[in-house]
Amino acid sequence: MSDFAYFLVYRIAGYRKESVRLNLRNSFPELPAKELKAIEKKFYKQFCNNILEGLKGLTISKAEIKKRMVCKNPELLDKYFDQGKSVIITTGHYYSWEWWFLAIDMPTKHKIVLIYKTLSNAFFEDKLFSIRESFGSVPVKFEDTKSFFVNKDNGTYGYIFGSDQAPHNASRAYWVNFLNQETPVAFGAEKFAVELDIPVVFCRIKPVKKGHYEFEFIDIESTPKETQYGDITKAYTLALENTIKEDPAGWLWSHKRWKREKPEGMEVFDLK
Numbered sequence: 001m002s003d004f005a006y007f008l009v010y011r012i013a014g015y016r017k018e019s020v021r022l023n024l025r026n027s028f029p030e031l032p033a034k035e036l037k038a039i040e041k042k043f044y045k046q047f048c049n050n051i052l053e054g055l056k057g058l059t060i061s062k063a064e065i066k067k068r069m070v071c072k073n074p075e076l077l078d079k080y081f082d083q084g085k086s087v088i089i090t091t092g093h094y095y096s097w098e099w100w101f102l103a104i105d106m107p108t109k110h111k112i113v114l115i116y117k118t119l120s121n122a123f124f125e126d127k128l129f130s131i132r133e134s135f136g137s138v139p140v141k142f143e144d145t146k147s148f149f150v151n152k153d154n155g156t157y158g159y160i161f162g163s164d165q166a167p168h169n170a171s172r173a174y175w176v177n178f179l180n181q182e183t184p185v186a187f188g189a190e191k192f193a194v195e196l197d198i199p200v201v202f203c204r205i206k207p208v209k210k211g212h213y214e215f216e217f218i219d220i221e222s223t224p225k226e227t228q229y230g231d232i233t234k235a236y237t238l239a240l241e242n243t244i245k246e247d248p249a250g251w252l253w254s255h256k257r258w259k260r261e262k263p264e265g266m267e268v269f270d271l272k
Contacts, residue, residue: 002210005048010041016254020044023253027179027244042249046095049210054098058127062106062135069096069103070208072216077158080199080222081109086157088193088200090220090236092164093252094243095205096213101160104203104215105136110158112137115145115188117165149192159198161189163236164252170260174233175268178241182268184260190232193224200224200232202239207250230269238271 009015020043024036031039057065080087087110091097105112114137119125132139137160140148165186167173173184193200200220205213220235221227244251262268 002045002048002052005051006045009048009051010044019256020253023257024248026181026258028248029180039248040253043251043253046207046249047252047254050096050098053096053211057098057102058131060099060102065099065103065135066106068212069099070212070214071103071107072214074107074109074217076201076217076219077108077110081156084156086110086155086159086196086198088189088198089158089160089203089217090163090189090200090240091160091203091205092162092240092243093255094240095207095250097205099213100203100205100215101132101137102135104158104160108158110156113148113157113159114139115142115159115161116140117142117162145188145192149196159192161186163189163202163240164255164257166255166257166260171263171266173260174230175262175266176234176237177268177270178237179244181258182262183258184262185233185237187233189236190224190230193221193232194227197223197225200236202236204239204243205250206247234269234271241271 010017020040021036024039028036077087091100101114114132116139118141119128129139163185167184167186170184172187174187174190175182175184177183178185189200192198199222202218202220203215204218205215207213218239220239221232224232
């Protein structure tokens with residue numbers, strides 16, 4: 001089914017093909033056209049896998065998702081839980097992120113809180129909310145993030161932040177050179193990490209075979225209050241960039257990540 005979807009989406013409809021090609025050219029100007037084309041095709045095949053996996057996610061069982069999305073190192077998060085600390089988990093739209101949203105609560109001791117942006121389609125919005133909640137996580141709308149942090153109980157949570165979402169307000173974002181382009185990054189993850197002294201980790205998803213993945217956690221910052229402004233944001237954005245460079249096809253290249261215009265006078269920071 002995924003192969004047939006690839007034929008329709010890529011060969012026939014050409015869904016956002018120009019956006020994908022522009023994003024790839026700008027991100028990897030050093031690569032020859034042949035290599036960019038290969039990444040493009042591989043991306044669309046994975047994109048179609050994601051579509052089918054997303055639909056399957058509406059009915060998949062916990063036992064099945066546990067077999068298909070395996071955590072390599074839950075002990076990295078466990079050490080913070082055993083210290084009585086919540087964690088902020090940053091990640092990107094990389095490989096099967098929707099299945100990861102379902103799988104992450106099972107191998108972790110923390111109660112997972114998923115910070116998400118609502119969908120325009122009410123049916124899928126309700127279905128996704130229901131399935132994520134039934135798998136153990138607590139879905140929280142992006143606009144309700146601050147109130148959740150303020151009004152939460154004293155539980156030990158794992159807060160998921162999408163580190164590659166285009167922020168609504170470009171003037172309040174933290175601007176970096178990401179994938180060879182000036183890019184605004186939402187500052188919420190660092191803001192809450194520093195204010196509440198919550199350790200930050202990054203999660204990377206890797207394919208094992210078709211329909212099977214593994215994910216691993218990487219420490220970003222264990223003592224946020226001791227950092228300088230921007231340190232945490234740069235660190236997890238660099239982790240995402242390195243992940244994408246290692247295997248570019250897994251990222252969501254059809255996403256219009258660079259649609260925001262940089263405000264005049266805004267400083268842009270290098271990741272390294």
